[in-house]
Amino acid sequence: MRIGELAAQAGMTKDTIRFYEKVGLVAGHRLANGYRDFPPETVVWLHYVRTAQKLGFSLAEIARHGEDLRDAPDSAQALSTLFEEKIQVIDERMAELGALRAELTARVGTGCPLRAN
Amino acid sequence: MRIGELAAQAGMTKDTIRFYEKVGLVAGHRLANGYRDFPPETVVWLHYVRTAQKLGFSLAEIARHGEDLRDAPDSAQALSTLFEEKIQVIDERMAELGALRAELTARVGTGCPLRAN
DNA sequence: CTTGACCTTGGAGCCTACTCCACCCTTTAG
DNA sequence: CTAAAGGGTGGAGTAGGCTCCAAGGTCAAG
Incomplete structure:
Protein backbone atom coordinates (compact mmCIF):
# COMPACT_ATOMS: atom_id res chain seq x y z
CA MET A 1 0.00 0.00 0.00
CA ARG A 2 1.44 3.34 -1.02
CA ILE A 3 1.39 6.53 1.00
CA GLY A 4 -1.61 8.15 -0.70
CA GLU A 5 -3.95 5.27 -0.01
CA LEU A 6 -2.66 4.90 3.54
CA ALA A 7 -3.21 8.61 4.14
CA ALA A 8 -6.76 8.35 2.83
CA GLN A 9 -7.58 5.31 4.93
CA ALA A 10 -5.98 6.67 8.08
CA GLY A 11 -7.56 10.10 7.64
CA MET A 12 -4.38 12.15 7.64
CA THR A 13 -2.14 13.80 5.07
CA LYS A 14 0.84 12.23 3.34
CA ASP A 15 3.02 14.89 4.90
CA THR A 16 1.92 13.76 8.33
CA ILE A 17 2.77 10.16 7.54
CA ARG A 18 6.21 11.13 6.24
CA PHE A 19 6.68 13.12 9.43
CA TYR A 20 5.64 10.10 11.48
CA GLU A 21 8.15 7.97 9.62
CA LYS A 22 10.84 10.53 10.39
CA VAL A 23 10.13 10.34 14.10
CA GLY A 24 9.92 6.54 14.06
CA LEU A 25 6.19 6.21 14.55
CA VAL A 26 5.71 4.14 11.40
CA ALA A 27 8.22 1.99 9.56
CA GLY A 28 8.32 2.12 5.80
CA HIS A 29 10.18 -0.12 3.44
CA ARG A 30 10.55 0.92 -0.15
CA LEU A 31 9.57 -0.37 -3.55
CA ALA A 32 12.15 -0.63 -6.33
CA ASN A 33 11.23 2.86 -7.56
CA GLY A 34 11.77 4.46 -4.17
CA TYR A 35 8.10 4.73 -3.24
CA ARG A 36 7.14 3.86 0.33
CA ASP A 37 5.20 0.65 0.79
CA PHE A 38 3.16 -0.05 3.91
CA PRO A 39 1.53 -3.25 5.12
CA PRO A 40 -2.23 -2.98 5.62
CA GLU A 41 -1.96 -3.23 9.43
CA THR A 42 -0.43 0.22 9.38
CA VAL A 43 -3.94 1.61 8.97
CA VAL A 44 -4.94 0.06 12.30
CA TRP A 45 -1.78 1.35 13.92
CA LEU A 46 -2.38 4.88 12.67
CA HIS A 47 -5.94 4.83 13.98
CA TYR A 48 -4.52 3.78 17.32
CA VAL A 49 -2.03 6.65 17.11
CA ARG A 50 -4.80 9.17 16.47
CA THR A 51 -6.91 7.87 19.31
CA ALA A 52 -4.06 7.70 21.79
CA GLN A 53 -3.03 11.19 20.80
CA LYS A 54 -6.49 12.64 21.32
CA LEU A 55 -6.38 11.12 24.76
CA GLY A 56 -3.28 13.01 25.76
CA PHE A 57 -0.35 10.76 24.86
CA SER A 58 2.58 12.42 23.09
CA LEU A 59 3.95 10.99 19.88
CA ALA A 60 7.07 9.98 21.82
CA GLU A 61 4.97 7.98 24.26
CA ILE A 62 3.00 6.37 21.47
CA ALA A 63 6.21 5.48 19.67
CA ARG A 64 7.33 3.80 22.88
CA HIS A 65 4.07 1.81 23.00
CA GLY A 66 4.91 0.69 19.49
CA GLU A 67 8.45 -0.28 20.38
CA ASP A 68 7.28 -2.12 23.46
CA LEU A 69 4.97 -4.10 21.23
CA ARG A 70 7.63 -4.76 18.65
CA ASP A 71 10.41 -5.63 21.07
CA MET B 1 -2.74 37.79 46.45
CA ARG B 2 0.47 38.44 44.53
CA ILE B 3 1.86 36.37 41.73
CA GLY B 4 4.37 34.39 43.78
CA GLU B 5 1.82 33.07 46.23
CA LEU B 6 -0.63 32.33 43.44
CA ALA B 7 2.05 30.43 41.55
CA ALA B 8 2.88 28.38 44.63
CA GLN B 9 -0.76 27.56 45.35
CA ALA B 10 -1.59 26.75 41.75
CA GLY B 11 1.55 24.68 41.25
CA MET B 12 2.98 26.58 38.32
CA THR B 13 5.66 29.19 37.73
CA LYS B 14 5.17 32.94 37.79
CA ASP B 15 6.24 33.05 34.17
CA THR B 16 3.40 30.71 33.27
CA ILE B 17 0.90 32.91 35.06
CA ARG B 18 2.20 36.01 33.29
CA PHE B 19 1.90 34.10 30.03
CA TYR B 20 -1.68 33.12 30.91
CA GLU B 21 -2.48 36.73 31.61
CA LYS B 22 -1.08 37.71 28.22
CA VAL B 23 -3.34 35.22 26.45
CA GLY B 24 -6.36 36.22 28.50
CA LEU B 25 -6.64 33.12 30.63
CA VAL B 26 -6.43 35.04 33.89
CA ALA B 27 -7.26 38.66 34.58
CA GLY B 28 -4.98 40.65 36.81
CA HIS B 29 -5.55 44.08 38.20
CA ARG B 30 -2.64 45.95 39.67
CA LEU B 31 -1.65 47.38 43.02
CA ALA B 32 -0.41 50.95 43.30
CA ASN B 33 3.18 49.77 42.87
CA GLY B 34 2.44 47.95 39.62
CA TYR B 35 2.38 44.46 41.16
CA ARG B 36 -0.33 42.10 39.97
CA ASP B 37 -3.06 41.31 42.49
CA PHE B 38 -5.28 38.26 42.15
CA PRO B 39 -8.46 37.33 43.99
CA PRO B 40 -8.26 33.99 45.85
CA GLU B 41 -10.70 32.26 43.44
CA THR B 42 -7.98 32.44 40.82
CA VAL B 43 -6.36 29.46 42.52
CA VAL B 44 -9.48 27.39 41.83
CA TRP B 45 -9.61 28.64 38.27
CA LEU B 46 -5.98 27.73 37.64
CA HIS B 47 -6.53 24.24 39.02
CA TYR B 48 -9.42 23.91 36.62
CA VAL B 49 -7.17 25.11 33.79
CA ARG B 50 -4.55 22.49 34.61
CA THR B 51 -7.09 19.72 34.79
CA ALA B 52 -8.90 20.69 31.61
CA GLN B 53 -5.57 20.95 29.85
CA LYS B 54 -4.46 17.49 30.91
CA LEU B 55 -7.70 16.25 29.46
CA GLY B 56 -6.97 17.59 26.02
CA PHE B 57 -8.46 21.07 25.94
CA SER B 58 -6.32 23.81 24.44
CA LEU B 59 -5.70 27.06 26.29
CA ALA B 60 -7.87 28.81 23.70
CA GLU B 61 -10.76 26.46 24.47
CA ILE B 62 -10.28 26.88 28.18
CA ALA B 63 -10.20 30.64 27.80
CA ARG B 64 -13.51 30.36 25.99
CA HIS B 65 -14.93 28.34 28.91
CA GLY B 66 -13.86 31.21 31.13
CA GLU B 67 -15.43 33.82 28.91
CA ASP B 68 -18.63 31.85 28.66
CA LEU B 69 -18.75 31.83 32.43
CA ARG B 70 -17.97 35.50 32.73
CA ASP B 71 -20.30 36.67 29.99
C1' DC C 1 5.39 11.23 -26.16
C1' DT C 2 3.01 14.26 -23.47
C1' DT C 3 -0.25 14.94 -19.75
C1' DG C 4 -1.72 13.99 -15.19
C1' DA C 5 -1.67 11.59 -11.03
C1' DC C 6 1.35 9.90 -8.00
C1' DC C 7 5.66 9.71 -5.68
C1' DT C 8 10.53 11.60 -3.83
C1' DT C 9 13.61 14.89 -0.96
C1' DG C 10 15.12 18.79 1.42
C1' DG C 11 14.10 22.75 4.01
C1' DA C 12 11.36 26.63 5.60
C1' DG C 13 7.58 28.17 8.32
C1' DC C 14 3.73 28.05 11.77
C1' DC C 15 1.12 27.36 16.00
C1' DT C 16 0.96 26.19 20.92
C1' DA C 17 2.61 26.47 25.32
C1' DC C 18 5.88 27.55 27.70
C1' DT C 19 10.73 28.93 29.58
C1' DC C 20 14.63 31.80 30.22
C1' DC C 21 17.07 36.02 30.28
C1' DA C 22 18.71 40.64 31.21
C1' DC C 23 17.79 44.58 33.31
C1' DC C 24 15.34 47.39 36.48
C1' DC C 25 12.04 48.75 40.44
C1' DT C 26 9.83 47.99 45.47
C1' DT C 27 9.54 46.43 50.02
C1' DT C 28 11.08 44.56 54.38
C1' DA C 29 14.63 43.22 57.75
C1' DG C 30 19.03 44.03 60.07
C1' DC D 1 22.00 52.03 54.10
C1' DT D 2 22.24 47.94 52.14
C1' DA D 3 21.02 43.38 51.01
C1' DA D 4 17.68 39.93 49.94
C1' DA D 5 13.30 38.66 48.40
C1' DG D 6 9.82 39.73 45.61
C1' DG D 7 7.94 42.10 41.44
C1' DG D 8 7.88 44.23 36.48
C1' DT D 9 9.04 44.42 31.19
C1' DG D 10 10.38 43.00 26.56
C1' DG D 11 12.12 39.80 23.76
C1' DA D 12 14.53 35.58 22.44
C1' DG D 13 14.52 30.59 22.47
C1' DT D 14 12.61 25.79 22.73
C1' DA D 15 9.94 21.51 21.94
C1' DG D 16 6.29 19.26 19.85
C1' DG D 17 3.53 18.52 15.89
C1' DC D 18 2.66 19.42 11.93
C1' DT D 19 2.13 22.03 7.09
C1' DC D 20 3.65 23.88 2.90
C1' DC D 21 6.61 24.69 -0.68
C1' DA D 22 9.98 23.87 -4.81
C1' DA D 23 12.23 20.93 -7.70
C1' DG D 24 12.19 16.71 -9.62
C1' DG D 25 11.49 11.30 -10.62
C1' DT D 26 7.77 7.40 -12.10
C1' DC D 27 4.15 5.53 -14.48
C1' DA D 28 -0.37 4.45 -16.87
C1' DA D 29 -3.63 6.36 -20.28
C1' DG D 30 -4.63 8.47 -24.69
Whole structure:
Protein backbone atom coordinates (compact mmCIF):
# COMPACT_ATOMS: atom_id res chain seq x y z
CA MET A 1 0.00 0.00 0.00
CA ARG A 2 1.44 3.34 -1.02
CA ILE A 3 1.39 6.53 1.00
CA GLY A 4 -1.61 8.15 -0.70
CA GLU A 5 -3.95 5.27 -0.01
CA LEU A 6 -2.66 4.90 3.54
CA ALA A 7 -3.21 8.61 4.14
CA ALA A 8 -6.76 8.35 2.83
CA GLN A 9 -7.58 5.31 4.93
CA ALA A 10 -5.98 6.67 8.08
CA GLY A 11 -7.56 10.10 7.64
CA MET A 12 -4.38 12.15 7.64
CA THR A 13 -2.14 13.80 5.07
CA LYS A 14 0.84 12.23 3.34
CA ASP A 15 3.02 14.89 4.90
CA THR A 16 1.92 13.76 8.33
CA ILE A 17 2.77 10.16 7.54
CA ARG A 18 6.21 11.13 6.24
CA PHE A 19 6.68 13.12 9.43
CA TYR A 20 5.64 10.10 11.48
CA GLU A 21 8.15 7.97 9.62
CA LYS A 22 10.84 10.53 10.39
CA VAL A 23 10.13 10.34 14.10
CA GLY A 24 9.92 6.54 14.06
CA LEU A 25 6.19 6.21 14.55
CA VAL A 26 5.71 4.14 11.40
CA ALA A 27 8.22 1.99 9.56
CA GLY A 28 8.32 2.12 5.80
CA HIS A 29 10.18 -0.12 3.44
CA ARG A 30 10.55 0.92 -0.15
CA LEU A 31 9.57 -0.37 -3.55
CA ALA A 32 12.15 -0.63 -6.33
CA ASN A 33 11.23 2.86 -7.56
CA GLY A 34 11.77 4.46 -4.17
CA TYR A 35 8.10 4.73 -3.24
CA ARG A 36 7.14 3.86 0.33
CA ASP A 37 5.20 0.65 0.79
CA PHE A 38 3.16 -0.05 3.91
CA PRO A 39 1.53 -3.25 5.12
CA PRO A 40 -2.23 -2.98 5.62
CA GLU A 41 -1.96 -3.23 9.43
CA THR A 42 -0.43 0.22 9.38
CA VAL A 43 -3.94 1.61 8.97
CA VAL A 44 -4.94 0.06 12.30
CA TRP A 45 -1.78 1.35 13.92
CA LEU A 46 -2.38 4.88 12.67
CA HIS A 47 -5.94 4.83 13.98
CA TYR A 48 -4.52 3.78 17.32
CA VAL A 49 -2.03 6.65 17.11
CA ARG A 50 -4.80 9.17 16.47
CA THR A 51 -6.91 7.87 19.31
CA ALA A 52 -4.06 7.70 21.79
CA GLN A 53 -3.03 11.19 20.80
CA LYS A 54 -6.49 12.64 21.32
CA LEU A 55 -6.38 11.12 24.76
CA GLY A 56 -3.28 13.01 25.76
CA PHE A 57 -0.35 10.76 24.86
CA SER A 58 2.58 12.42 23.09
CA LEU A 59 3.95 10.99 19.88
CA ALA A 60 7.07 9.98 21.82
CA GLU A 61 4.97 7.98 24.26
CA ILE A 62 3.00 6.37 21.47
CA ALA A 63 6.21 5.48 19.67
CA ARG A 64 7.33 3.80 22.88
CA HIS A 65 4.07 1.81 23.00
CA GLY A 66 4.91 0.69 19.49
CA GLU A 67 8.45 -0.28 20.38
CA ASP A 68 7.28 -2.12 23.46
CA LEU A 69 4.97 -4.10 21.23
CA ARG A 70 7.63 -4.76 18.65
CA ASP A 71 10.41 -5.63 21.07
CA ALA A 72 8.34 -7.82 23.35
CA PRO A 73 9.24 -11.51 23.36
CA ASP A 74 6.50 -12.59 21.05
CA SER A 75 4.45 -14.64 23.43
CA ALA A 76 0.82 -13.66 23.66
CA GLN A 77 1.49 -13.44 27.38
CA ALA A 78 3.97 -10.57 27.00
CA LEU A 79 1.66 -8.69 24.67
CA SER A 80 -1.22 -9.05 27.08
CA THR A 81 0.87 -7.64 29.88
CA LEU A 82 1.70 -4.61 27.78
CA PHE A 83 -1.91 -4.04 26.82
CA GLU A 84 -2.90 -4.29 30.45
CA GLU A 85 -0.37 -1.62 31.34
CA LYS A 86 -1.84 0.75 28.76
CA ILE A 87 -5.31 -0.02 30.06
CA GLN A 88 -4.21 1.04 33.52
CA VAL A 89 -2.97 4.35 32.16
CA ILE A 90 -6.30 4.81 30.46
CA ASP A 91 -8.14 4.04 33.68
CA GLU A 92 -6.13 6.74 35.42
CA ARG A 93 -7.04 9.24 32.72
CA MET A 94 -10.68 8.26 33.04
CA ALA A 95 -10.53 8.77 36.78
CA GLU A 96 -9.16 12.28 36.23
CA LEU A 97 -11.95 13.02 33.80
CA GLY A 98 -14.40 11.72 36.36
CA ALA A 99 -12.96 14.11 38.95
CA LEU A 100 -13.32 17.07 36.62
CA ARG A 101 -16.84 15.97 35.82
CA ALA A 102 -17.67 15.77 39.51
CA GLU A 103 -16.24 19.21 40.09
CA LEU A 104 -18.48 20.64 37.40
CA THR A 105 -21.50 18.64 38.52
CA ALA A 106 -21.08 19.99 42.03
CA ARG A 107 -21.35 23.50 40.65
CA VAL A 108 -24.44 22.89 38.57
CA GLY A 109 -27.24 24.66 40.32
CA THR A 110 -25.05 26.48 42.78
CA GLY A 111 -24.41 29.63 40.77
CA CYS A 112 -20.91 29.49 42.23
CA PRO A 113 -18.47 30.88 39.68
CA LEU A 114 -15.29 29.08 38.68
CA ARG A 115 -13.63 32.23 37.53
CA ALA A 116 -13.66 35.59 39.19
CA ASN A 117 -13.38 38.87 37.42
CA MET B 1 -2.74 37.79 46.45
CA ARG B 2 0.47 38.44 44.53
CA ILE B 3 1.86 36.37 41.73
CA GLY B 4 4.37 34.39 43.78
CA GLU B 5 1.82 33.07 46.23
CA LEU B 6 -0.63 32.33 43.44
CA ALA B 7 2.05 30.43 41.55
CA ALA B 8 2.88 28.38 44.63
CA GLN B 9 -0.76 27.56 45.35
CA ALA B 10 -1.59 26.75 41.75
CA GLY B 11 1.55 24.68 41.25
CA MET B 12 2.98 26.58 38.32
CA THR B 13 5.66 29.19 37.73
CA LYS B 14 5.17 32.94 37.79
CA ASP B 15 6.24 33.05 34.17
CA THR B 16 3.40 30.71 33.27
CA ILE B 17 0.90 32.91 35.06
CA ARG B 18 2.20 36.01 33.29
CA PHE B 19 1.90 34.10 30.03
CA TYR B 20 -1.68 33.12 30.91
CA GLU B 21 -2.48 36.73 31.61
CA LYS B 22 -1.08 37.71 28.22
CA VAL B 23 -3.34 35.22 26.45
CA GLY B 24 -6.36 36.22 28.50
CA LEU B 25 -6.64 33.12 30.63
CA VAL B 26 -6.43 35.04 33.89
CA ALA B 27 -7.26 38.66 34.58
CA GLY B 28 -4.98 40.65 36.81
CA HIS B 29 -5.55 44.08 38.20
CA ARG B 30 -2.64 45.95 39.67
CA LEU B 31 -1.65 47.38 43.02
CA ALA B 32 -0.41 50.95 43.30
CA ASN B 33 3.18 49.77 42.87
CA GLY B 34 2.44 47.95 39.62
CA TYR B 35 2.38 44.46 41.16
CA ARG B 36 -0.33 42.10 39.97
CA ASP B 37 -3.06 41.31 42.49
CA PHE B 38 -5.28 38.26 42.15
CA PRO B 39 -8.46 37.33 43.99
CA PRO B 40 -8.26 33.99 45.85
CA GLU B 41 -10.70 32.26 43.44
CA THR B 42 -7.98 32.44 40.82
CA VAL B 43 -6.36 29.46 42.52
CA VAL B 44 -9.48 27.39 41.83
CA TRP B 45 -9.61 28.64 38.27
CA LEU B 46 -5.98 27.73 37.64
CA HIS B 47 -6.53 24.24 39.02
CA TYR B 48 -9.42 23.91 36.62
CA VAL B 49 -7.17 25.11 33.79
CA ARG B 50 -4.55 22.49 34.61
CA THR B 51 -7.09 19.72 34.79
CA ALA B 52 -8.90 20.69 31.61
CA GLN B 53 -5.57 20.95 29.85
CA LYS B 54 -4.46 17.49 30.91
CA LEU B 55 -7.70 16.25 29.46
CA GLY B 56 -6.97 17.59 26.02
CA PHE B 57 -8.46 21.07 25.94
CA SER B 58 -6.32 23.81 24.44
CA LEU B 59 -5.70 27.06 26.29
CA ALA B 60 -7.87 28.81 23.70
CA GLU B 61 -10.76 26.46 24.47
CA ILE B 62 -10.28 26.88 28.18
CA ALA B 63 -10.20 30.64 27.80
CA ARG B 64 -13.51 30.36 25.99
CA HIS B 65 -14.93 28.34 28.91
CA GLY B 66 -13.86 31.21 31.13
CA GLU B 67 -15.43 33.82 28.91
CA ASP B 68 -18.63 31.85 28.66
CA LEU B 69 -18.75 31.83 32.43
CA ARG B 70 -17.97 35.50 32.73
CA ASP B 71 -20.30 36.67 29.99
CA ALA B 72 -23.25 34.54 30.99
CA PRO B 73 -26.25 36.40 32.34
CA ASP B 74 -25.59 35.80 35.96
CA SER B 75 -28.47 33.52 36.78
CA ALA B 76 -27.53 30.25 38.38
CA GLN B 77 -29.57 28.72 35.57
CA ALA B 78 -27.23 29.99 32.84
CA LEU B 79 -24.18 28.81 34.73
CA SER B 80 -25.67 25.39 35.19
CA THR B 81 -26.37 25.11 31.49
CA LEU B 82 -22.76 25.95 30.72
CA PHE B 83 -21.47 23.41 33.20
CA GLU B 84 -23.74 20.80 31.72
CA GLU B 85 -22.30 21.51 28.28
CA LYS B 86 -18.79 20.96 29.56
CA ILE B 87 -19.89 17.77 31.24
CA GLN B 88 -21.19 16.51 27.92
CA VAL B 89 -17.82 17.18 26.30
CA ILE B 90 -16.17 15.25 29.12
CA ASP B 91 -18.59 12.38 28.65
CA GLU B 92 -17.61 12.23 24.99
CA ARG B 93 -13.95 12.11 25.92
CA MET B 94 -14.65 9.36 28.40
CA ALA B 95 -16.50 7.38 25.76
CA GLU B 96 -13.49 7.67 23.46
CA LEU B 97 -11.24 6.47 26.24
CA GLY B 98 -13.62 3.61 26.81
CA ALA B 99 -13.40 2.69 23.14
CA LEU B 100 -9.61 2.67 23.22
CA ARG B 101 -9.72 0.60 26.37
CA ALA B 102 -12.05 -1.89 24.72
CA GLU B 103 -9.78 -2.08 21.70
CA LEU B 104 -6.85 -2.96 23.92
CA THR B 105 -8.89 -5.33 26.07
CA ALA B 106 -9.96 -7.20 22.97
CA ARG B 107 -6.32 -7.80 22.12
CA VAL B 108 -5.33 -9.02 25.56
CA GLY B 109 -4.76 -12.71 25.24
CA THR B 110 -4.98 -12.78 21.47
CA GLY B 111 -1.33 -12.21 20.65
CA CYS B 112 -2.61 -10.11 17.78
CA PRO B 113 -0.20 -7.26 17.16
CA LEU B 114 -1.26 -3.66 16.86
CA ARG B 115 1.77 -2.69 14.91
CA ALA B 116 3.41 -4.53 12.08
CA ASN B 117 7.04 -4.43 11.27
C1' DC C 1 5.39 11.23 -26.16
C1' DT C 2 3.01 14.26 -23.47
C1' DT C 3 -0.25 14.94 -19.75
C1' DG C 4 -1.72 13.99 -15.19
C1' DA C 5 -1.67 11.59 -11.03
C1' DC C 6 1.35 9.90 -8.00
C1' DC C 7 5.66 9.71 -5.68
C1' DT C 8 10.53 11.60 -3.83
C1' DT C 9 13.61 14.89 -0.96
C1' DG C 10 15.12 18.79 1.42
C1' DG C 11 14.10 22.75 4.01
C1' DA C 12 11.36 26.63 5.60
C1' DG C 13 7.58 28.17 8.32
C1' DC C 14 3.73 28.05 11.77
C1' DC C 15 1.12 27.36 16.00
C1' DT C 16 0.96 26.19 20.92
C1' DA C 17 2.61 26.47 25.32
C1' DC C 18 5.88 27.55 27.70
C1' DT C 19 10.73 28.93 29.58
C1' DC C 20 14.63 31.80 30.22
C1' DC C 21 17.07 36.02 30.28
C1' DA C 22 18.71 40.64 31.21
C1' DC C 23 17.79 44.58 33.31
C1' DC C 24 15.34 47.39 36.48
C1' DC C 25 12.04 48.75 40.44
C1' DT C 26 9.83 47.99 45.47
C1' DT C 27 9.54 46.43 50.02
C1' DT C 28 11.08 44.56 54.38
C1' DA C 29 14.63 43.22 57.75
C1' DG C 30 19.03 44.03 60.07
C1' DC D 1 22.00 52.03 54.10
C1' DT D 2 22.24 47.94 52.14
C1' DA D 3 21.02 43.38 51.01
C1' DA D 4 17.68 39.93 49.94
C1' DA D 5 13.30 38.66 48.40
C1' DG D 6 9.82 39.73 45.61
C1' DG D 7 7.94 42.10 41.44
C1' DG D 8 7.88 44.23 36.48
C1' DT D 9 9.04 44.42 31.19
C1' DG D 10 10.38 43.00 26.56
C1' DG D 11 12.12 39.80 23.76
C1' DA D 12 14.53 35.58 22.44
C1' DG D 13 14.52 30.59 22.47
C1' DT D 14 12.61 25.79 22.73
C1' DA D 15 9.94 21.51 21.94
C1' DG D 16 6.29 19.26 19.85
C1' DG D 17 3.53 18.52 15.89
C1' DC D 18 2.66 19.42 11.93
C1' DT D 19 2.13 22.03 7.09
C1' DC D 20 3.65 23.88 2.90
C1' DC D 21 6.61 24.69 -0.68
C1' DA D 22 9.98 23.87 -4.81
C1' DA D 23 12.23 20.93 -7.70
C1' DG D 24 12.19 16.71 -9.62
C1' DG D 25 11.49 11.30 -10.62
C1' DT D 26 7.77 7.40 -12.10
C1' DC D 27 4.15 5.53 -14.48
C1' DA D 28 -0.37 4.45 -16.87
C1' DA D 29 -3.63 6.36 -20.28
C1' DG D 30 -4.63 8.47 -24.69
